[in-house]
Amino acid sequence: MKIDVLTLFPGMFAGPLDESIIKRARDAGLLELQLHQLRDWTHDRHKTVDDRPFGGGPGMLLKPEPIFEAVESLRREKTRVVLMSPSGRKFNQSIARELAQQEHLLLVTGHYEGFDERIREALADDELSIGDYVLTNGALPAMVVIDAVTRLLPGVLGDDTSSSEESFSAGGPGLEYPQYTRPAEFRGMKVPEVLVSGNHAEIAKWRAEQARLRTKEKRPDLV
Ligand SMILES: C[S@@+](CC[C@H](N)C(=O)[O-])C[C@H]1O[C@@H](n2cnc3c(N)ncnc32)[C@H](O)[C@@H]1O
Numbered sequence: 001m002k003i004d005v006l007t008l009f010p011g012m013f014a015g016p017l018d019e020s021i022i023k024r025a026r027d028a029g030l031l032e033l034q035l036h037q038l039r040d041w042t043h044d045r046h047k048t049v050d051d052r053p054f055g056g057g058p059g060m061l062l063k064p065e066p067i068f069e070a071v072e073s074l075r076r077e078k079t080r081v082v083l084m085s086p087s088g089r090k091f092n093q094s095i096a097r098e099l100a101q102q103e104h105l106l107l108v109t110g111h112y113e114g115f116d117e118r119i120r121e122a123l124a125d126d127e128l129s130i131g132d133y134v135l136t137n138g139a140l141p142a143m144v145v146i147d148a149v150t151r152l153l154p155g156v157l158g159d160d161t162s163s164s165e166e167s168f169s170a171g172g173p174g175l176e177y178p179q180y181t182r183p184a185e186f187r188g189m190k191v192p193e194v195l196v197s198g199n200h201a202e203i204a205k206w207r208a209e210q211a212r213l214r215t216k217e218k219r220p221d222l223v
Pocket residue numbers: 084085086087108109110111112113114115128129130131132133134135136137138139141
């Protein structure tokens with residue numbers, strides 16, 4: 001998969017996307033990630049990307065010209081242009097799965113008070129929010145989307161089943177069951193008997209029940 005990101009802060013992406021699983025996915029060619037500085041599509045001496053909102057009001061808006069030019073030069077036939085914005089649909093695991101099917105994503109990140117509305121109307125195929133709070137710019141939201149999508153790409157996680165057994169995936173939108181590793185007893189806390197029984201049918205039953213109880217207790221909205 002190819003992901004292009006349009007941003008005013010390419011430096012913010014160094015680190016989170018250069019470590020661990022995402023780094024390995026990039027090194028293996030499973031994810032081709034390219035960061036683009038929005039100011040490269042400006043034509044004035046100050047590389048201006050923002051302007052005051054018509055009608056007044058606080059702050060500055062990203063003006064249309066540089067973003068239109070950038071998207072038009074980066075977009076290909078099968079590109080999904082995704083605007084990062086608190087007004088978008090709320091990002092979740094099922095949207096991550098949907099995006100992981102795409103050939104090419106172009107993530108357009110905002111700053112200041114956000115985008116001139118014509119950018120939203122004419123360029124965006126999708127608009128995503130990572131939650132009901134406001135961040136200073138769209139770099140962190142874009143990184144969240146890139147991380148969640150990349151780990152779903154075939155071959156990225158070592159064990160192909162490991163992303164289908166976890167929260168929001170295993171047969172529904174619920175949470176994952178509790179998990180334990182060695183030692184079987186730690187500071188007086190014992191691993192549930194059934195998990196060391198070797199009875200796989202009983203273990204599966206216990207896990208399904210625990211996942212159901214945990215979801216009901218912690219995230220009743222998902223039940
Ligand atoms: C300060 S915010 C703009 C907020 C905008 N005035 C509003 O009320 O919706 C600047 C940029 O950060 C990004 N951003 C901030 N919070 C976000 C969120 N929860 N999800 C996705 N993007 C977000 C968007 O790209 C946005 O254009």
